[in-house]
Amino acid sequence: MNKAFTRESDAGDSDDDDDVALPALPQGGKNYVTPAGYARLRAELMELLDVERPKVVEVVSWAAKNGDRSENGDYLYGKKRLREIDRRIRFLTKRLDIAELVDPSGHHGHDQVFFGATVTYANERGEERTITIKGIDEADSTHGEVSWIAPIARALLKAKVGDEVPLVTPAGMERIEVVEVRYPAPQAH
Numbered sequence: 001m002n003k004a005f006t007r008e009s010d011a012g013d014s015d016d017d018d019d020v021a022l023p024a025l026p027q028g029g030k031n032y033v034t035p036a037g038y039a040r041l042r043a044e045l046m047e048l049l050d051v052e053r054p055k056v057v058e059v060v061s062w063a064a065k066n067g068d069r070s071e072n073g074d075y076l077y078g079k080k081r082l083r084e085i086d087r088r089i090r091f092l093t094k095r096l097d098i099a100e101l102v103d104p105s106g107h108h109g110h111d112q113v114f115f116g117a118t119v120t121y122a123n124e125r126g127e128e129r130t131i132t133i134k135g136i137d138e139a140d141s142t143h144g145e146v147s148w149i150a151p152i153a154r155a156l157l158k159a160k161v162g163d164e165v166p167l168v169t170p171a172g173m174e175r176i177e178v179v180e181v182r183y184p185a186p187q188a189h
Contacts, residue, residue: 025136026149030100032115037138038099045092053085095137105186111161113181115148119156120180128179133157 025031033041056078063075104116113119118132131152132145139147146153155167156178164177 029149031095031098031135031137032102032148033099033135033138034116035101035103037135038096038101041092041096041099041137045089045096048085048089048092053082053089056081056085099135105184108183108185110183111181113156113159113178115157116183117156118182119178121156121176122179123176124174130180 059074060078060082063069063072063078066072066075069075102115104114107114107117113133115133115135118130120128120130122128130144132143133148133153133156134140134145136147136149139145139150148154148157151168155165155176159165159178161178161181164175167174167176
């Protein structure tokens with residue numbers, strides 16, 4: 001059978017889809033990242049290159065020696081996993097190459113919201129929420145982190161403690177007040 005007809009399920013695995021499910025940088029925007037976020041992304045890249053990829057290559061090599069590859073689960077899964085790893089390696093390499101490190105501790109003691117700030121704000125109902133503004137590739141919403149391009153971060157950027165800023169929500173316009181702004185303390189060298 002012609003190989004063109006045997007790989008239909010892999011059609012979406014081309015090199016052009018590196019960033020499909022991952023957040024895109026805004027047009028002309030920079031890839032801001034904190035030093036800690038950069039270190040985590042770099043560690044993930046090194047883990048993929050030095051540990052995970054070599055292990056999968058070893059399994060695929062072993063599986064390839066076992067005969068019929070079309071029905072060899074270890075071989076097929078290994079090849080798929082290699083494509084995923086290589087895609088992630090390409091993505092991380094690109095993002096780290098264009099990363100612009102911003103150390104939020106430079107604003108320690110200030111009450112204005114910039115990248116890296118941990119901000120407590122109150123909505124019109126008096127409900128308080130705390131978020132930390134991070135880079136696109138490092139923000140983790142489960143830890144109260146939002147990307148600097150998120151609507152809430154955009155609304156809060158450059159505001160000071162006591163300022164009320166408009167926030168566009170799915171329910172309409174809402175006013176939020178900046179209650180507290182914190183930055184990490186500078187590291188002693």
